Amino acid sequence: MTVRAVPSTENPVDDRRPIVIDCDPGQDDAVALLLAMAAPKELDLLGITTVAGNVPLEKTQRNARIICDLAERQDMPVFAGCERPLKREPITAENVHGDEGIDGMEIFEPETPLHSRDAVDFIVDTLKSADEESVTLVPTGPLTNVATAIERDRSILGGIREIVLMGGAMREGGNRSPSAEFNVLVDPHAADVVFNCGRPVVAMGLDVTHQVLASPERVKNIRALGNPVARAVAGMLGFFERFDKSKYGSEGAPLHDPCTVAYLLEPALFKGKDVNVSVECDSELTVGHTAVDFWHVTDRPINTRWMYDVDVDGFFELLIDRLNRYDRRQYRGDVQDRRDPE
Numbered sequence: 001m002t003v004r005a006v007p008s009t010e011n012p013v014d015d016r017r018p019i020v021i022d023c024d025p026g027q028d029d030a031v032a033l034l035l036a037m038a039a040p041k042e043l044d045l046l047g048i049t050t051v052a053g054n055v056p057l058e059k060t061q062r063n064a065r066i067i068c069d070l071a072e073r074q075d076m077p078v079f080a081g082c083e084r085p086l087k088r089e090p091i092t093a094e095n096v097h098g099d100e101g102i103d104g105m106e107i108f109e110p111e112t113p114l115h116s117r118d119a120v121d122f123i124v125d126t127l128k129s130a131d132e133e134s135v136t137l138v139p140t141g142p143l144t145n146v147a148t149a150i151e152r153d154r155s156i157l158g159g160i161r162e163i164v165l166m167g168g169a170m171r172e173g174g175n176r177s178p179s180a181e182f183n184v185l186v187d188p189h190a191a192d193v194v195f196n197c198g199r200p201v202v203a204m205g206l207d208v209t210h211q212v213l214a215s216p217e218r219v220k221n222i223r224a225l226g227n228p229v230a231r232a233v234a235g236m237l238g239f240f241e242r243f244d245k246s247k248y249g250s251e252g253a254p255l256h257d258p259c260t261v262a263y264l265l266e267p268a269l270f271k272g273k274d275v276n277v278s279v280e281c282d283s284e285l286t287v288g289h290t291a292v293d294f295w296h297v298t299d300r301p302i303n304t305r306w307m308y309d310v311d312v313d314g315f316f317e318l319l320i321d322r323l324n325r326y327d328r329r330q331y332r333g334d335v336q337d338r339r340d341p342e
């Protein structure tokens, strides 16, 4: 199989936004992937790169491929990347996501193949051959793959339009340590590289993602769509919910990672502020903390648009509308198969 890894910005009539999703599925990563694949007119998903995070790499790459099968996108190139963080020991989150990472839906051996190239090589090559400032990176896991790509060849930064990531926390405090959000805690050194890479960063931290709660009512509405994708999403959210309910006493699981893709589709749903974000890499006590200079009390340079508010009902309207498209299959006609004809 030959895969086209060249952003479609080469085609002047194609105004879809080329993106690469770098993820560690994870139920919420899975929903982010499904939301992106349900937007083939707006987003040109060039490939999915996977990293160790919620579960080890072997499972995150398999889970990404299961999600492609579910969306009937077996043509989507899926790559496996870094097995461990840059400097620290791996941390996983089976207590939140289950032993398989996407528990709550059927787990099976997917047809979608794992691409033979490494995820970091794919990111580097894609950005090197892309038009200037054209490709949006969408990391929804620890930032190890993206940081490794940047450190390998800084010339790739020219190909990046922006980096829309899920990570960090300010007002909400941490979800895996008192100070740190999971993705940044797992690889703070990688997060430090990405936040300071010089390209625009949009950060969906816990301050915003903890507002996006998949309440039983919302999960019921998703299940009621009746198509296989919506049913799988409802199953995953039902599983995910049990942990957050007992931890936060909240009315449902936060849909962290889909905030990134929702922002690409409807940026007006979110409010943000341009700030400096610095990452604590050394302190034993607060490692992985994102120091967000929300009130501009330092002269550290602006490096991030920090999102802090979201129209939650608008978010779920968008999600439900897009998941419903899997039923009507109306999106099939817009999907461009990524396999070149032999």
Ligand code: BDR
Pocket: 026, 027, 028, 029, 054, 093, 096, 140, 141, 166, 175, 181, 182, 183, 256, 257
């Ligand atoms: C982040 O950590 C993971 O558990 C989720 O998939 C999300 O990316 C939230 O802290």
Ligand code: CA
Pocket: 023, 024, 025, 026, 028, 029, 053, 054, 140, 141, 257
């Ligand atoms: Ca994730």
